[in-house]
Amino acid sequence: VLNDEECEALTSLCNGKVGVRIMSDILPVSRGGILCPLPTILITHAIEKPRFGNAKPTRYNSIATCHRTYSYMKAVALGARCVDAQWLKDCQASGSLLCCDSYSIWSDLESYNALFASGAKIEGVTIRGSFPFNTISPLDGAVFGFIDTKTKDAKLPGFKSLTSVQISSLIKCWGGSVSNDSFTLMHALIARDCATLNQIICNLKASFQDNRDVSAESWSIESCNDEELEALINKDGTMNHSYSDDYRIPIIRAKWLENSICMNSLQNLKEYCIGVLCFEFDMGPNVDERQTLLC
Numbered sequence: 001v002l003n004d005e006e007c008e009a010l011t012s013l014c015n016g017k018v019g020v021r022i023m024s025d026i027l028p029v030s031r032g033g034i035l036c037p038l039p040t041i042l043i044t045h046a047i048e049k050p051r052f053g054n055a056k057p058t059r060y061n062s063i064a065t066c067h068r069t070y071s072y073m074k075a076v077a078l079g080a081r082c083v084d085a086q087w088l089k090d091c092q093a094s095g096s097l098l099c100c101d102s103y104s105i106w107s108d109l110e111s112y113n114a115l116f117a118s119g120a121k122i123e124g125v126t127i128r129g130s131f132p133f134n135t136i137s138p139l140d141g142a143v144f145g146f147i148d149t150k151t152k153d154a155k156l157p158g159f160k161s162l163t164s165v166q167i168s169s170l171i172k173c174w175g176g177s178v179s180n181d182s183f184t185l186m187h188a189l190i191a192r193d194c195a196t197l198n199q200i201i202c203n204l205k206a207s208f209q210d211n212r213d214v215s216a217e218s219w220s221i222e223s224c225n226d227e228e229l230e231a232l233i234n235k236d237g238t239m240n241h242s243y244s245d246d247y248r249i250p251i252i253r254a255k256w257l258e259n260s261i262c263m264n265s266l267q268n269l270k271e272y273c274i275g276v277l278c279f280e281f282d283m284g285p286n287v288d289e290r291q292t293l294l295c
Contacts, residue, residue, distance in 0.1 A: 002043065002085055009088035010043070013097065026075050028173050042075040046084035046105060049112055068108035068262060070166050077173035077261045111262045137175025138266055141241030144171050144178050145186040147251065149195040149203050161193050167254055174261060176239070183277065187232065187241060189251045191274060197221070200251065200274065221275040224250060228276075229269040237265050249277045 002010065026042060046064040050056065064084060066072060075082055082105035091098050106112075148164045162170070167190055168178045179185055191200055201221065208219065229250060234240045256272035 002088075006043075006085045006088050009092035012092045013088065026071065026078060026080055028078055041081045041083055041100065042071060043083055043085050043088065044069075044072065044105065046086070046103075047109055049109070049116075063106045063112065064104065065107055065109045065112045066105045068110045068258070070162060070170075072108060073170055073258060073261050074173055076264075077170055108262050111259075114259075138237060138260070139171060139174045139176030139239045142176045142187045142239035143185055143241070144176055145180070145183060145189045145249075146178065147189055147191045147195065147200055147203050149192055149199040162254055162258070167257065170257055170261060174257075183249060184247075184279070186249055187239065188269075189249055189277060190254050190257065191251055193253050193255045195253075195274075197274060204277070217280075219277065219279050221251070222248075222278050224270065224273040224276050226270060229273060232269060233266050239266065247279045251275050251277055 044066045047066055048062045049065050051061050051063045066082065066084075072082060081100060083100045084103045084105065087098065087100050087103035090103075107115075146164050146167060171178055171190075183189075204219070204221075228248065232240050232250070250269065251274045252269060253272045253274060256267055256269065260267045
């Protein structure tokens with residue numbers, strides 16, 4: 001949220017001759033089949049963190065981060081610039097639209113903390129920015145479903161999960177699509193981060209209750225298979241939308257989508273997979289070997 005001084009600076013830019021336009025949200029705009037952001041800059045507030053060790057951030061030892069919000073993730077997914085609000089005040093003071101490179105946000109605070117804790121080298125270049133506009137988006141061609149368990153965030157103090165609308169929006173911004181029709185058309189199902197296995201099962205039971213083609217005995221949730229999860233991500237870092245097993249659909253926590261967007265690469269599905277939704281219309285010879293998760 002911008003303060004009064006920053007809002008005044010933004011207004012002065014729009015009233016000037018620099019061609020600035022204010023929008024309350026970043027929208028995906030298709031250009032030649034590639035989704036681009038409109039507007040192209042997200043204004044936020046930088047949180048300076050040390051680049052090396054635990055020393056106090058200085059001019060030569062600092063990284064600009066920000067809080068991970070839905071607006072930030074949407075901007076990153078579409079490739080918009082994320083800029084510190086100080087840029088607005090400096091533009092106002094100079095009377096011109098300054099280059100925003102030195103005001104750019106390097107990453108979100110959660111990603112920074114994860115990299116720092118793992119001992120990874122904190123580089124000076126940004127990991128924010130997503131895929132270039134002229135390349136295929138990571139989720140291009142992939143179809144996702146959503147299991148809305150209506151989990152209350154109040155059960156986990158300080159935790160606020162994305163809504164189903166926000167999750168769907170992020171999937172679409174990164175080139176994927178969302179389906180509410182047939183489970184067998186989906187490459188993966190997204191579940192809320194704090195949803196339990198029992199809650200997911202109850203939700204699926206309700207979904208299949210009026211479906212004559214799906215009986216209680218024809219579906220189950222099984223443990224994930226490392227090979228099938230690895231097959232869902234191509235070597236170039238995009239989702240393998242050509243791979244599909246109509247009878248096995250991985251159930252993935254929404255945190256996978258968040259971290260993939262913010263870290264600018266599809267994360268290992270194994271860390272986020274709750275289980276695999278399996279349909280057993282064709283039981284096959286190896287049905288006894290399947291490991292079904294307990295409800």
